[in-house]
Amino acid sequence: MGAAVAIIYDKAKHYLRNPYFQPNQQPDARNPYFLKHMAAIDAASGYDRMKELKEFDESKIGVKGLSDSGITSIPRFFVHPPETLSDLKSSSTCASIPIIDLSAVNSAAHRQKIVEQVKEAATTWGFFQVINHGIPVPALEETISAIKAFHEQPHEVKSKYYKRDEGQGVMYASNNDLYRANAAAWHDSLQAWMAPTPPKVEDIPEVCRNEVVAWDKSATEVAETVMELLSQGLGMEAGKFKELMFSDARAFVGHCYPYCPQPDLTVGITSHTDPGVVTILLQNHVPGLQVKHGDEWVNVNPVLGGLIINVGDFLQIISNGEYKSVQHRVLANSYNEARISIVMFFNVGKLNENDYYGPLPELLSPEKPAVYRNFTMQEYLENFYCKGLDSKSMIEKITIQN
Numbered sequence: 001m002g003a004a005v006a007i008i009y010d011k012a013k014h015y016l017r018n019p020y021f022q023p024n025q026q027p028d029a030r031n032p033y034f035l036k037h038m039a040a041i042d043a044a045s046g047y048d049r050m051k052e053l054k055e056f057d058e059s060k061i062g063v064k065g066l067s068d069s070g071i072t073s074i075p076r077f078f079v080h081p082p083e084t085l086s087d088l089k090s091s092s093t094c095a096s097i098p099i100i101d102l103s104a105v106n107s108a109a110h111r112q113k114i115v116e117q118v119k120e121a122a123t124t125w126g127f128f129q130v131i132n133h134g135i136p137v138p139a140l141e142e143t144i145s146a147i148k149a150f151h152e153q154p155h156e157v158k159s160k161y162y163k164r165d166e167g168q169g170v171m172y173a174s175n176n177d178l179y180r181a182n183a184a185a186w187h188d189s190l191q192a193w194m195a196p197t198p199p200k201v202e203d204i205p206e207v208c209r210n211e212v213v214a215w216d217k218s219a220t221e222v223a224e225t226v227m228e229l230l231s232q233g234l235g236m237e238a239g240k241f242k243e244l245m246f247s248d249a250r251a252f253v254g255h256c257y258p259y260c261p262q263p264d265l266t267v268g269i270t271s272h273t274d275p276g277v278v279t280i281l282l283q284n285h286v287p288g289l290q291v292k293h294g295d296e297w298v299n300v301n302p303v304l305g306g307l308i309i310n311v312g313d314f315l316q317i318i319s320n321g322e323y324k325s326v327q328h329r330v331l332a333n334s335y336n337e338a339r340i341s342i343v344m345f346f347n348v349g350k351l352n353e354n355d356y357y358g359p360l361p362e363l364l365s366p367e368k369p370a371v372y373r374n375f376t377m378q379e380y381l382e383n384f385y386c387k388g389l390d391s392k393s394m395i396e397k398i399t400i401q402n
């Protein structure tokens with residue numbers, strides 16, 4: 001057994017020794033009274049959550065390392081509160097997000113119909129899949145394979161990239177919000193800021209370097225097409241979102257959701273909305289992504305050649321609530337094969353922290369007054385980086401109460 005492997009194994013054994021934690025004993029972690037109460041329980045049982053988190057983080061093994069080590073019970077800091085766990089089983093099997101064919105997007109005869117479809121999907125679902133978007137299926141598969149290959153590298157190679165350096169460059173870590181969230185989730189991610197400041201190409205791991213660079217280019221083309229349709233759907237010029245620099249800040253994330261031995265006790269990614277303008281998501285064939293539609297969770301099943309698009313908080317706000325930024329989550333993976341997803345987040349590129357943003361003036365009228373107040377980029381970024389995925393969104397914070 002190599003030294004690094006021995007260390008991983010040692011860590012895993014350490015986690016196995018953790019007392020098994022009954023989820024129904026877990027108090028509501030967001031309630032300050034219970035937090036205090038819980039700290040007391042932890043003190044009594046000798047459980048030091050911060051120490052466990054740090055040990056896991058510093059081991060750099062990620063959930064992939066835990067999963068590969070053959071553990072049969074998950075560390076306690078991954079266990080979610082009972083109200084999250086009891087909701088995991090409730091998913092609808094009949095509904096599905098709209099699928100929109102973009103093959104005729106440049107045909108004058110068909111354009112308006114596609115604009116209507118995109119508008120309807122963004123208004124009612126906040127999520128849709130696009131097909132015939134111009135990226136060939138083999139290119140989608142190569143991108144997935146490259147990210148899978150990154151996560152499958154031996155610990156010795158991959159751990160060199162492990163760091164927490166949010167908001168810039170390239171980083172690989174387990175759970176971006178590990179120290180902010182109430183409970184950790186069963187995924188690892190490779191992340192790279194592609195714009196406005198692209199990473200040094202040599203900082204992108206070699207095993208997926210060309211694919212990440214190529215994906216940035218092709219996903220941005222699709223995003224810009226979709227943004228034109230979304231802009232027209234609001235009755236504005238196709239080029240309006242581009243003019244407002246809505247695709248000028250971009251983050252690439254390659255998630256890996258390895259097999260989880262106790263998928264009923266945790267999640268793959270905690271329910272959240274995306275903060276930005278739009279997100280484009282490519283997933284492999286392993287299911288798990290769900291979106292909230294009305295009171296139901298709906299499975300987003302992989303479609304061959306499909307790319308999933310969703311509206312982020314920023315777009316909901318500037319569209320004055322017309323387009324919906326919808327809660328989504330990923331279930332902890334119960335399949336033997338890892339679930340891989342490639343996510344591109346598109347955000348406004350203007351970096352002046354003191355500029356005000358809010359519902360676009362051209363969408364407001366006496367009949368349709370602003371439903372959100374204006375905010376600065378600084379307030380928006382602070383809100384994002386100070387919270388876990390599971391906390392209050394920007395939207396709730398700036399909604400004008402009547």
Ligand SMILES: O=C(O)CCC(=O)C(=O)O
Pocket residue numbers: 253255269274281283289328329330341343
């Ligand atoms: O992996 C997925 O399918 C969803 C990921 C996601 O929602 C996110 O990274 O914001």
Ligand SMILES: [Fe+2]
Pocket residue numbers: 272273274328
């Ligand atoms: Fe998301």
